[in-house]
Amino acid sequence: MRLLLVEDNVPLADELKAGLDRQGYAVDWLADGRDALYQGGTEPYDLIILDLGLPGMPGLEVLSRWREGGLQTPVLVLTARGSWAERIEGLKAGADDYLAKPFHPEELHLRIQSLLRRARGLANQPKLEAAGLHLDEARQCVSRDGVDIQLTAAEFRLLRYFMLHPQKILSKSHLAEHLYDGETERDSNVLEVHVNHLRRKLGRSVIETRRGQGYLFGGALN
Numbered sequence: 001m002r003l004l005l006v007e008d009n010v011p012l013a014d015e016l017k018a019g020l021d022r023q024g025y026a027v028d029w030l031a032d033g034r035d036a037l038y039q040g041g042t043e044p045y046d047l048i049i050l051d052l053g054l055p056g057m058p059g060l061e062v063l064s065r066w067r068e069g070g071l072q073t074p075v076l077v078l079t080a081r082g083s084w085a086e087r088i089e090g091l092k093a094g095a096d097d098y099l100a101k102p103f104h105p106e107e108l109h110l111r112i113q114s115l116l117r118r119a120r121g122l123a124n125q126p127k128l129e130a131a132g133l134h135l136d137e138a139r140q141c142v143s144r145d146g147v148d149i150q151l152t153a154a155e156f157r158l159l160r161y162f163m164l165h166p167q168k169i170l171s172k173s174h175l176a177e178h179l180y181d182g183e184t185e186r187d188s189n190v191l192e193v194h195v196n197h198l199r200r201k202l203g204r205s206v207i208e209t210r211r212g213q214g215y216l217f218g219g220a221l222n
Helices: 010-022 033-042 059-068 084-093 105-119 153-164 172-179 188-202
Strands: 002-006 026-030 047-051 075-080 097-101 128-130 133-136 141-144 147-150 207-210 214-217
Touching (some): 002 010, 002 033, 010 026, 010 105, 047 059, 059 075, 059 084, 075 084, 075 105, 084 097, 097 105, 128 153, 133 153, 141 153, 153 172, 153 214, 172 188, 172 214, 188 207
Parallel strands (some): 047 075, 075 097
Antiparallel strands (some): 128 133, 133 141, 141 147, 207 214
C-alpha cells in the first residue's frame, strides 16, 4: 500500500516514515502544503496522512481543495492535542479520521489499517481474510486452517494488497504504482517473481494470471 505523509516536523516525519516502512507501506514524504496539493491529487495513493500546520498552504485548505477536486483517497488528519476546533474543521473539510499529537505509533498503524479496510468495504473485519487465508499484519505472516505460512517483506506487501482487492483484476502497472514509493524503480519482472513465490507457498489457484490484463486473487470472476 502506498501512503503519502505530509508533515513539516522533520524528526517526527522521519520517525513516522521509519515505522510505516517497517509495517510494509511504501511512503512518500512531503513537508509543504503546495507540494502536497499537487502530488496528492495526481499520484495513486491508498491513504494520506496530513498534518494541518503546514508551510506554503494550510492543511485544511489542501484537504478542502482535494475534496473539491473529487479526490476520494482516505485522509487521516494529525492535529494538536486539545484542538477540538481543528478536528471539527478537518472532519467538515472531508477528513476520514483524525489523530491528536502526541500519539503512540501503534494507534497510528491501527487507524491506518482500519481506514484501508473501510475504503474496501471490509470495515467489520478485525483481520484480513480472503480465499481461506488469514493475514496477520502485526506479525506479517498468513495462516490457513490455523497453520502459519511465513512471508518475506515483499511477499507480505503484495499479499496484503491482493487481500484488500479480492476478485479484482490488477495489472502489473497498477500493482507497481501501489506497492512502491516514488523513489523506487518499478520492475514488473520482480513482481512476477514475488507472485510465483506466493503461489508456491499458497497454491497456484490462489492467484490467477489473466493474459494481457494482470492478476486475479481469490477465485475467478463470472
